[in-house]
Amino acid sequence: MRYSGMKVLWEGLTGNRGWKPVWREPEPKKSYDIVIVGGGGHGLSTAYYLAREFGLSNIAVLEKGWLGSGNIGRNTTIIRSNYLLPGNEPFYELSMKLWENLEQDFNYNAMVSQRGIINLYHSDSQRDAFARRGNAMIMAGADAVLLDRAGLEKQCPFLDFDNARFPIQGGLWQPRAGTARHDAVAWGYARGADMHGVDLIQNCEVTGFLIEDGVCKGVETSRGAILARKTAVCVAGSSGRVMSKAGMRLPIESHALQAFVSEGLKPVIPGVITFGAGHFYISQSDKGGLVFGGDIDGYNTYAQRGNLPVVEDVCEGGMAIMPMIGRARLLRMWGGVMDMSMDGSPFIDRTHIDGLYFNGGWCYGGFKATPASGFCYAHLLARDEPHPTAAEYRLDRFISGRMIDERGAGAQPNLH
């Protein structure tokens, strides 16, 4: 079934009786060519591109809960490619290009909205650092515009430019960045993978790996053993727990990240805005809610909820750049579990166990990476060689000293 404006019109006129379930609910088979562990954004996009780009379809995605129940449905929906380092920027720009064509590609409305992102700067040195970042983005084929105060005032007159503590001097603007409806992204990839014959198995927790003589031959699950030539793990915040079942210890810590949404308001915020002197980011949803967030919670946890000191910190960040936010009422808040790597950059790599692959360490920026992560992981799984834009995302980079320390702020998750 293809979705189109005509289809919506036809169903509206005929009592909406023609809509079908968006994916099948198959029983797991005894064996597959590739088993993907984790039905989040990255697992589903990997399955989709394996089938769509590489012609493989004897694949299962195993999800312990329901599809999209993890961070893919909990994030603040920001997509962008405003990175500095050569290990990162081409990868995120590939993702941006895939976002731009995604809805036509998988025939699903993911509400991709390129309304731009502005990173505020508050000092001369920060302006210079942003100019450098903007140049690096342009060299990688992305778009970047350095706004001075007058240029920023035109777009965002509501900002507190003369705040005594954090005066705003301007911003680095990426016009092609924006937001996408996160759960629709999961559903679109799930539907696309299912249409190519991939089995999406919900309520199927992977409880162990079948490893013999250094070779992974499949997984043990809550619904029995499933054999696979290749096993591809992408479980985001559960990375440490799941990979420990294969005897691996990862350079990753799990932390909670919270998100907040206000009551619906008239359109006020043009795109995404981030605070340059603290950690706060905000956009406005199509329903009118102000969607915002800030730092991770300071302690390690696997709980999908956070604590009140971070709520206070996030709200202070909001008040510092746009005091009018103090008059909006908070509608909802929630949390997700982040797989924080020690240099703030991800992994897409083979492990030392033959047949076992790992994708993780996305920190709190993995939503925008969903298309490129799936594409590059699929490339690795299908061809057994890394995609050129993801070649630096190696598991051994802390041994070889090739960290991709994007912010250069230090080896602590809360600095990324």
Ligand SMILES: Cc1cc2nc3c(=O)[nH]c(=O)nc-3n(C[C@H](O)[C@H](O)[C@H](O)COP(=O)(O)OP(=O)(O)OC[C@H]3O[C@@H](n4cnc5c(N)ncnc54)[C@H](O)[C@@H]3O)c2cc1C
């Ligand atoms: C509050 C918040 C705000 C964020 N904001 C942004 C943002 O604005 N922009 C951005 O780019 N990123 C953002 N992120 C980060 C982004 O959401 C994540 O990096 C990304 O979604 C992680 O990849 P995923 O979608 O595959 O993860 P998930 O959706 O968490 O998928 C992992 C899946 O694995 C499953 N799983 C775990 N263990 C097992 C097992 N043993 N067996 C089977 N299945 C298992 C889980 O149930 C889960 O469904 C945010 C995250 C949060 C929580």
